[in-house]
Amino acid sequence: MKFSRLSLLVVVSLAVALAACGGGGGSAPQPAAGKTVNVDATEFAFNPTTFSGTVGQKITFKINNKGTVDHNFVILNADGSQELAKTEVKVGASATLDFTPTAAGEYQVDCNLPGHKEAGMVGKLIVK
Ligand SMILES: [Cu+2]
Incomplete structure (x- = not known):
């Protein structure tokens, strides 16, 4: 139980970190650059x-x-x-x-x- 919570925390943290890295940048689908x-x-x-x-x-x-x-x-x-x-x-x-x-x-x-x-x-x- 405790372990799986920790795993969840790690996954969430990673997701947040990735989102922060991609902020305003290239990972999200956006119109093609001009x-x-x-x-x-x-x-x-x-x-x-x-x-x-x-x-x-x-x-x-x-x-x-x-x-x-x-x-x-x-x-x-x-x-x-x-x-x-x-x-x-x-x-x-x-x-x-x-x-x-x-x-x-x-x-x-x-x-x-x-x-x-x-x-x-x-x-x-x-x-x-
Ligand atoms: Cu002309």
């Missing part, structure tokens, strides 16, 4: 042009305008009919855009300033 992707914008292209993501994982795009005019960075749904996220990037500046895809698929990316997309400022985000 990632940061650097993108250069110039006339008239993004580099890189293809991005990858995971459903539920936040992507922080850091867009660096290395061109000579303003640009923007727009993420659209698969057929391009709906803007899902957008940021402007002034000449010589950087901007960040957080996007957490909620569905798998291929998303369109472009700069929608007049003529830019047509000149080649497009990309795609492939989410699995």
Whole structure:
């Protein structure tokens, strides 16, 4: 009787210690950690042009305008009919855009300033 109580105490103590170690950290199921992707914008292209993501994982795009005019960075749904996220990037500046895809698929990316997309400022985000 006494021994089993001691065993129980040990088990409980271990559990508490493990919980304390894992506090705020990695052992509990949590959303996937985000990632940061650097993108250069110039006339008239993004580099890189293809991005990858995971459903539920936040992507922080850091867009660096290395061109000579303003640009923007727009993420659209698969057929391009709906803007899902957008940021402007002034000449010589950087901007960040957080996007957490909620569905798998291929998303369109472009700069929608007049003529830019047509000149080649497009990309795609492939989410699995
Ligand atoms: Cu542009």
